[in-house]
Amino acid sequence: LDPNDLPVSWGRGSVTSLQCGPEQILFHEGDEANAVYCLKSGMVKLYKSGGSGDPLIIRLVGPGHLVGYRAVLTDEPFAATAEVVGPTQVCRIPKPLFWELLETSRGFATRLARYIATELRISEEQLLAQAQHTVTDRTIRLLSLFLDEGSFEPRRDAPIHLPLLRSEFAKMVGTTPETLSRVLHRLADSGLLTLTRREIFVRDPEQLRARARRIFPRK
Amino acid sequence: LDPNDLPVSWGRGSVTSLQCGPEQILFHEGDEANAVYCLKSGMVKLYKSGGSGDPLIIRLVGPGHLVGYRAVLTDEPFAATAEVVGPTQVCRIPKPLFWELLETSRGFATRLARYIATELRISEEQLLAQAQHTVTDRTIRLLSLFLDEGSFEPRRDAPIHLPLLRSEFAKMVGTTPETLSRVLHRLADSGLLTLTRREIFVRDPEQLRARARRIFPRK
DNA sequence: CGCTCCGTTGACGTAAGTCAAGAGATGTGG
DNA sequence: CCACATCTCTTGACTTACGTCAACGGAGCG
Numbered sequence: 001l002d003p004n005d006l007p008v009s010w011g012r013g014s015v016t017s018l019q020c021g022p023e024q025i026l027f028h029e030g031d032e033a034n035a036v037y038c039l040k041s042g043m044v045k046l047y048k049s050g051g052s053g054d055p056l057i058i059r060l061v062g063p064g065h066l067v068g069y070r071a072v073l074t075d076e077p078f079a080a081t082a083e084v085v086g087p088t089q090v091c092r093i094p095k096p097l098f099w100e101l102l103e104t105s106r107g108f109a110t111r112l113a114r115y116i117a118t119e120l121r122i123s124e125e126q127l128l129a130q131a132q133h134t135v136t137d138r139t140i141r142l143l144s145l146f147l148d149e150g151s152f153e154p155r156r157d158a159p160i161h162l163p164l165l166r167s168e169f170a171k172m173v174g175t176t177p178e179t180l181s182r183v184l185h186r187l188a189d190s191g192l193l194t195l196t197r198r199e200i201f202v203r204d205p206e207q208l209r210a211r212a213r214r215i216f217p218r219k
Numbered sequence: 220l221d222p223n224d225l226p227v228s229w230g231r232g233s234v235t236s237l238q239c240g241p242e243q244i245l246f247h248e249g250d251e252a253n254a255v256y257c258l259k260s261g262m263v264k265l266y267k268s269g270g271s272g273d274p275l276i277i278r279l280v281g282p283g284h285l286v287g288y289r290a291v292l293t294d295e296p297f298a299a300t301a302e303v304v305g306p307t308q309v310c311r312i313p314k315p316l317f318w319e320l321l322e323t324s325r326g327f328a329t330r331l332a333r334y335i336a337t338e339l340r341i342s343e344e345q346l347l348a349q350a351q352h353t354v355t356d357r358t359i360r361l362l363s364l365f366l367d368e369g370s371f372e373p374r375r376d377a378p379i380h381l382p383l384l385r386s387e388f389a390k391m392v393g394t395t396p397e398t399l400s401r402v403l404h405r406l407a408d409s410g411l412l413t414l415t416r417r418e419i420f421v422r423d424p425e426q427l428r429a430r431a432r433r434i435f436p437r438k
Numbered sequence: 439c440g441c442t443c444c445g446t447t448g449a450c451g452t453a454a455g456t457c458a459a460g461a462g463a464t465g466t467g468g
Numbered sequence: 469c470c471a472c473a474t475c476t477c478t479t480g481a482c483t484t485a486c487g488t489c490a491a492c493g494g495a496g497c498g
Contacts (some may be wrong), residue, residue: 400445
């Protein structure tokens with residue numbers, strides 16, 4: 001996931017720019033998909049609940065990335081909900097325009113296909129992790145992913161700062177806040193992390209990455 | 220997943236046709252991705268192990284579908300292993316030719332993007348199921364999926380016949396053969412299924428579908 | 439007729455979900 | 469500035485689904 005991966009020129013009338021605040025919903029799971037959104041700044045979380053049970057956060061989306069393209073592309077209803085996390089600027093690209101881009105802009109469809117292909121790999125890796133690794137392992141994996149993509153404002157002495165509540169973090173790992181709390185504190189006790197109310201400081205980034213690689217090879 | 224979804228004409232010299240037998244491997248996880256495969260008949264299972272632990276079967280691929288396109292598209296090594304299940308005919312499309320198709324064949328890239336987008340939805344649904352549903356629920360979901368796509372030769376009185384061992388079925392559900400056995404027999408006791416050594420007869424397809432819908436809405 | 443491979447079943451251990459209570463934060467109004 | 473309400477995180481006790489280990493039994497095959 002690298003920002004500005006899709007340098008498409010939006011020189012059309014129908015693209016609108018939106019300034020969004022926290023908790024604003026771009027679209028709901030089940031809604032008709034009539035636009036694609038592109039993040040200029042800020043962050044959006046994409047989660048799906050499937051009707052029953054707690055929602056699972058499918059992914060966090062940063063600047064330069066697209067949301068909603070999957071449903072628009074296949075002409076299905078949205079399969080997830082997109083919610084703004086912090087102050088965020090987005091472009092709204094209506095479906096017809098998106099389709100026009102696909103047909104006219106040379107190479108756009110290919111780039112998009114490649115983009116989705118990467119998402120698919122990530123999703124399948126997460127599926128594997130979910131299927132056969134413990135909460136602790138999955139937590140380490142997620143922390144390591146956050147370290148790698150610096151998109152979450154690493155501080156000088158404090159690599160990871162997430163604008164997420166613990167309960168949201170839990171929804172990304174696929175567990176409950178209670179279990180996540182225990183796991184994080186166990187990791188903190190072993191000296192790997194330092195915890196504050198809503199920040200996670202990684203004491204030893206290299207050791208974390210090493211552990212992640214040991215559990216999930218080839219990353 | 221509908222067969223012949225990608226009616227591309229393979230009238231080139233470099234496309235080769237292969238006749239494969241069971242257990243033959245098209246490619247291994249980690250191999251360099253130098254070709255895409257298209258199934259003409261038979262079945263291929265795609266699984267990934269991620270180095271440690273039991274492999275998880277990501278998906279079963281039937282006639283008319285592609286395998287390996289994800290890695291070829293993004294120019295990464297294969298992220299999964301493709302193994303032939305029954306007697307199977309496949310086309311092998313070398314990477315350069317596939318790329319040429321993407322660039323020259325009008326609309327191919329878009330169709331491919333749409334195809335991957337569907338895979339992505341399925342993968343994310345499975346992720347959700349894996350994260351917050353029991354083995355029993357996931358088993359029902361899988362059986363219901365098999366019922367819907369008839370690609371697995373439904374018999375007149377016996378809707379589901381899989382050319383898979385129980386252990387493979389378990390790898391699709393994301394559990395162990397032992398647990399799957401217990402779950403299936405519990406479902407059989409309740410009258411929903413009849414079991415033989417390597418076949419699963421669905422006594423009441425409608426009830427199964429109903430249960431699946433109740434657990435996993437909007438399918 | 440044995441060998442091997444799977445599927446089944448049982449006993450057991452454990453990771454993690456659930457329920458419930460308590461402890462800090464943070465914010466609000468008097 | 470201080471109660472007071474609210475929200476999140478944390479901790480504990482309990483429950484449970486599921487994985488693991490091990491033994492057994494029926495199929496298929498040489």
